[in-house]
Amino acid sequence: MFKFTIGAVAGTAAALLLAGCTSAGPASSGPATAISAGASHAPTTISVWTFNHLPNEVAAFTAALNRLHAKFPWLTVKFVPNKDDAAFAKAVAAGDPPDVFVAAAPDNVGKFCANGTVADLGPYLSSAKVNTAATFPAATLVYTKYQGKQCALPLLTDAFGLYYNKKMFAAAGITTPPKTLSELAADAKKLTVKNADGSIKTFGFVSRSDYNANRYLYTGVQSASRFYGGDGKATFATDPKWQQMLQWDKNLNDSYGPGNAQKFVGRYQPHADDTSNPFLTGAAAMEFDGEWHIGEIDTAKKGLDYGVAPMPVLDAASGTYGAGDTLGTVAYLPAGSKHKQEGFFALQQLTTDTTFLNTLADTVSNIPSTFASLQSWDKASDAHWKPLVDMFKNPGSYYKTLTPAGEEDMDTWKEFLLQYEQGKVANLPSGLTGIAKKIDNLNTQAGN
Amino acid sequence: MATTVARAGDAVSGARGRSAQRTRRHPSKTRWWVVLAFLSPFVIGLATFVLYPVAATLYYSLTNFQAGSYRPVRFVGLNNYRTLFTRSDNFWIAVRNTVWMVVVMVPLRTAWAMLTAWVITRVKRGRNVYRTLYFLPSMVPPVAAALSFIVLLNPVGPLNRLMGLVGIDGPGWFSDPAWSKPSLVLMALWAAGNTMVIFSAAMLDVPRELYEAADLDGAGAFRKFRSITLPAISPVIYFSLLTGMIYAFQYFTEAFVVSGSANVEASSNELLGYPARSLLFYSTELYQQGFSYFKTGYASAMAWLLFLAIFAATVVFIRVSRRFVHYAGGDR
Numbered sequence: 001m002f003k004f005t006i007g008a009v010a011g012t013a014a015a016l017l018l019a020g021c022t023s024a025g026p027a028s029s030g031p032a033t034a035i036s037a038g039a040s041h042a043p044t045t046i047s048v049w050t051f052n053h054l055p056n057e058v059a060a061f062t063a064a065l066n067r068l069h070a071k072f073p074w075l076t077v078k079f080v081p082n083k084d085d086a087a088f089a090k091a092v093a094a095g096d097p098p099d100v101f102v103a104a105a106p107d108n109v110g111k112f113c114a115n116g117t118v119a120d121l122g123p124y125l126s127s128a129k130v131n132t133a134a135t136f137p138a139a140t141l142v143y144t145k146y147q148g149k150q151c152a153l154p155l156l157t158d159a160f161g162l163y164y165n166k167k168m169f170a171a172a173g174i175t176t177p178p179k180t181l182s183e184l185a186a187d188a189k190k191l192t193v194k195n196a197d198g199s200i201k202t203f204g205f206v207s208r209s210d211y212n213a214n215r216y217l218y219t220g221v222q223s224a225s226r227f228y229g230g231d232g233k234a235t236f237a238t239d240p241k242w243q244q245m246l247q248w249d250k251n252l253n254d255s256y257g258p259g260n261a262q263k264f265v266g267r268y269q270p271h272a273d274d275t276s277n278p279f280l281t282g283a284a285a286m287e288f289d290g291e292w293h294i295g296e297i298d299t300a301k302k303g304l305d306y307g308v309a310p311m312p313v314l315d316a317a318s319g320t321y322g323a324g325d326t327l328g329t330v331a332y333l334p335a336g337s338k339h340k341q342e343g344f345f346a347l348q349q350l351t352t353d354t355t356f357l358n359t360l361a362d363t364v365s366n367i368p369s370t371f372a373s374l375q376s377w378d379k380a381s382d383a384h385w386k387p388l389v390d391m392f393k394n395p396g397s398y399y400k401t402l403t404p405a406g407e408e409d410m411d412t413w414k415e416f417l418l419q420y421e422q423g424k425v426a427n428l429p430s431g432l433t434g435i436a437k438k439i440d441n442l443n444t445q446a447g448n
Numbered sequence: 449m450a451t452t453v454a455r456a457g458d459a460v461s462g463a464r465g466r467s468a469q470r471t472r473r474h475p476s477k478t479r480w481w482v483v484l485a486f487l488s489p490f491v492i493g494l495a496t497f498v499l500y501p502v503a504a505t506l507y508y509s510l511t512n513f514q515a516g517s518y519r520p521v522r523f524v525g526l527n528n529y530r531t532l533f534t535r536s537d538n539f540w541i542a543v544r545n546t547v548w549m550v551v552v553m554v555p556l557r558t559a560w561a562m563l564t565a566w567v568i569t570r571v572k573r574g575r576n577v578y579r580t581l582y583f584l585p586s587m588v589p590p591v592a593a594a595l596s597f598i599v600l601l602n603p604v605g606p607l608n609r610l611m612g613l614v615g616i617d618g619p620g621w622f623s624d625p626a627w628s629k630p631s632l633v634l635m636a637l638w639a640a641g642n643t644m645v646i647f648s649a650a651m652l653d654v655p656r657e658l659y660e661a662a663d664l665d666g667a668g669a670f671r672k673f674r675s676i677t678l679p680a681i682s683p684v685i686y687f688s689l690l691t692g693m694i695y696a697f698q699y700f701t702e703a704f705v706v707s708g709s710a711n712v713e714a715s716s717n718e719l720l721g722y723p724a725r726s727l728l729f730y731s732t733e734l735y736q737q738g739f740s741y742f743k744t745g746y747a748s749a750m751a752w753l754l755f756l757a758i759f760a761a762t763v764v765f766i767r768v769s770r771r772f773v774h775y776a777g778g779d780r
Contacts (some may be wrong), residue, residue: 086740266623270622
């Protein structure tokens with residue numbers, strides 16, 4: 001009996017093992033064509049997963065999906081919030097993915113696309129006669145495509161700019177926001193105020209990569225560099241502007257005195273998004289942040305006299321001022337969806353519906369992601385929003401090229417940045433060569 | 449004659465044997481499936497939740513398998529293991545951080561639990577109250593404990609404000625790489641109540657006559673602790689160090705929560721190890737590789753190395769412990 005039991009256990013385990021290891025590929029669920037909005041259709045229920053949301057955001061989604069159901073009664077959507085990329089990957093591995101997945105950030109577009117996890121939307125978009133170039137601003141297509149395949153569609157976007165305290169600017173005699181990083185450093189020094197004991201009361205601008213959204217300062221746009229060159233290799237060793245960018249960062253942080261930038265990050269990083277945010281309390285005169293900061297300021301400190309401007313660029317790239325980092329929420333059609341046509345239908349409606357995009361943009365303080373929604377959005381001309389909307393429309397705005405390594409390349413780069421900022425990289429050129437090689441290796445491994 | 453006897457004996461024993469075989473075989477035939485039926489929940493559970501995952505991770509560790517990928521799974525031999533040792537900075541940083549916790553946190557936690565137990569056993573009045581007070585934090589779930597400490601050790605939180613009153617500029621406990629691990633140790637000491645209770649019971653179990661004899665010999669409190677208490681509770685020290693070591697090798701929850709809360713701007717994938725990878729432990733790196741980068745094969749290789757490391761460390765510790773653990777009755 002013992003032998004039988006062992007045999008049964010081993011047999012079951014082996015069967016399960018083989019079942020788990022077999023990559024059968026996604027099940028086919030109809031042709032890759034779009035459903036006509038006017039055509040009749042059998043009642044279908046699909047599932048839509050999204051990332052973490054606040055209750056008001058969930059309400060905005062639910063309202064939009066209810067409107068969708070009212071307009072197309074055959075389509076019922078089961079809405080499931082609070083699902084991240086890991087939960088999505090696990091569902092795919094288990095053979096039961098949702099029909100639409102909305103991810104918080106685009107970093108895994110390259111990975112999901114290369115691995116066949118999500119469907120190429122090209123055939124569906126062609127069938128639905130959606131001209132992506134005429135529908136979505138170019139910046140959004142950079143972070144939703146991988147090697148020419150449209151593997152996701154944008155669902156609102158983020159644009160990052162410089163927030164500055166107008167009162168402090170006036171007191172320091174600064175009349176216009178800086179346009180180059182040299183000007184920014186000079187202004188930061190003028191705006192820095194010390195206490196009687198020598199400690200810093202107000203920091204002009206802290207550029208440390210681990211503070212708030214600063215990691216996006218170092219993806220290449222601010223120095224008109226490309227994270228990856230035409231050959232797909234990281235450019236840190238070959239483009240000297242990376243060195244200039246990092247030296248600017250270190251010089252500025254060092255100018256506050258030993259340990260002061262670290263103290264600032266330690267103290268304020270956990271409060272980057274709440275009422276203790278240093279820009280709101282006056283502990284920082286300038287801050288680099290996404291457009292959602294406008295909403296945070298409106299909620300937490302309505303009367304604050306501040307301005308928003310495009311983030312300054314490296315002096316050697318001054319001609320590109322006005323462009324910036326843009327990336328945002330993306331919506332996927334999982335390759336393993338059992339209702340791909342219906343899933344695409346819902347995805348198309350959500351990503352192109354002007355009312356929904358504008359309502360959701362108002363709710364979460366993001367920027368709508370289609371030309372049509374931008375045109376009809378009442379905030380587009382607001383003094384705080386306009387510079388960011390203009391930046392979003394700027395053809396020079398982009399996010400770094402996405403690769404099969406997913407977010408690991410950015411994480412690896414961030415770790416290097418922090419090591420450099422903390423003085424742990426003795427030789428910057430050789431450090432940059434090393435990190436470029438490391439990231440290239442990651443991509444090679446991921447592509448295999 | 450002899451042959452006859454032998455044959456008779458054979459016949460007798462043969463008959464007995466057949467009878468015995470019959471009586472043995474018969475019931476086993478009827479009970480076999482019953483036994484298996486009773487065992488089946490365990491057998492199925494063992495196969496599904498233990499043997500399959502173990503076998504699967506071993507297999508995956510030799511492949512390029514990625515969760516959520518439809519690309520064919522390819523056998524890569526020992527490539528994942530080779531990459532870990534030769535190409536991954538994170539792996540070695542995670543190993544260093546984990547070893548730091550094993551070497552610093554585990555002995556400190558054991559010593560702290562022992563000290564508090566010793567103090568409590570010497571308290572004459574209100575011993576149970578103190579014991580309860582010290583034990584209570586260990587009942588707090590790790591996530592809740594970590595969140596409480598994030599508030600307590602916030603750079604502008606109560607502890608730093610208190611320190612500010614006496615002129616000390618408190619550090620960014622969880623957000624400064626130099627302070628993040630010591631802060632986790634502080635949290636581990638706070639929650640050492642369960643170990644303290646075991647030490648307390650062991651200390652109360654030491655025969656009183658040994659202390660009385662030592663008193664007659666004029667031994668002081670420290671000498672009595674070193675020569676009587678310590679040897680008598682050595683099995684508990686051994687238990688505490690061994691379980692603490694295994695726990696520290698797999699240290700995850702507190703670091704995961706603390707990293708996430710110290711870096712609110714980061715998305716879930718960017719928070720592990722923050723600040724500056726000082727809280728990147730072996731299990732968090734394993735989680736990151738498996739669930740942020742979806743490198744299931746690579747993460748499986750890490751899991752197997754962790755298993756082997758814990759196994760090896762446990763064997764070594766058990767062997768070494770024979771020299772210092774004293775059991776009642778002289779058994780070792």
